[in-house]
Amino acid sequence: MARGRYDWVPDQHGAWAMLTVPFLAGTFLSPRPGWAHAALLAAWLLGYAAAFHAQQWLRLHARALRSARRHGRPALVLGAACAAFGLPLAAAHPWLVPAACAAAPFVAVNTLYAWRGRERALVNGLAAVVPACAVLPVAAGLGGLGPGGSWRAAVACLLYFAGTVPYVKTMIRERRSRAYRRGSVAYHAVALAAATALSPWLAAPFTAYLARAAVLPGRGLRPAVVGAVEIGCSAALLGTLLAVF
Structure with missing residues (x-):
């Protein structure tokens, strides 16, 4: 039941x-x-x-x-x-x-x-x-x-959550794919530059996102650990957005 x-x-x-x-x-x-x-x-x-x-x-x-x-x-x-x-x-x-x-x-x-x-x-x-x-x-x-006061925060969310799609694949379903890893790291590098252009304060969390995309794949982390890391990353994004914008 x-x-x-x-x-x-x-x-x-x-x-x-x-x-x-x-x-x-x-x-x-x-x-x-x-x-x-x-x-x-x-x-x-x-x-x-x-x-x-x-x-x-x-x-x-x-x-x-x-x-x-x-x-x-x-x-x-x-x-x-x-x-x-x-x-x-x-x-x-x-x-x-x-x-x-x-x-x-x-x-x-x-x-x-x-x-x-x-x-x-x-x-x-x-x-x-x-x-x-x-x-x-x-x-x-x-x-x-109005949209003028919220668009930068929305773009920052888009940059982060779009990056989670290839990153999570490199941790689970595509963990043996070098192409996915390279693509994920390249995306996160571009996202870091774009986020920093939105606000210099966003450089800190997006640098951490880039680091986890580059370092964590291939380490055999369990899905529960991967999920816990993403919860922390999401909380960091929310806190930064509320503090900055």
């Missing part, structure tokens, strides 16, 4: 930091964080969970696998819960509707890759990063901060 309850929570552990860090940054960078942010966060997380189960249902149903059934009910229930939080919020703040629609092309890419059974593809991971980071200016706008 307990297992059934836990099956409703997506097991993509790395996604939770990517969903929450930009949201929290946008919320607390805004001058008026409030209850509307709590409703938006609920809709945001429930929407992600509903989309995850819908995509898993599609992937398994396309292969005529009976295990698709266990994703159907969570997709419907979580989708309804998302609507229960999101629709009143959209009625009060109509500009949230086009903001949500802007995420649709990226969700479509993720859905296509799920249908093909290629959720682990690099492009699929990068497509998921964009709307996850774009929620930062949405949360900031809900609290009264």
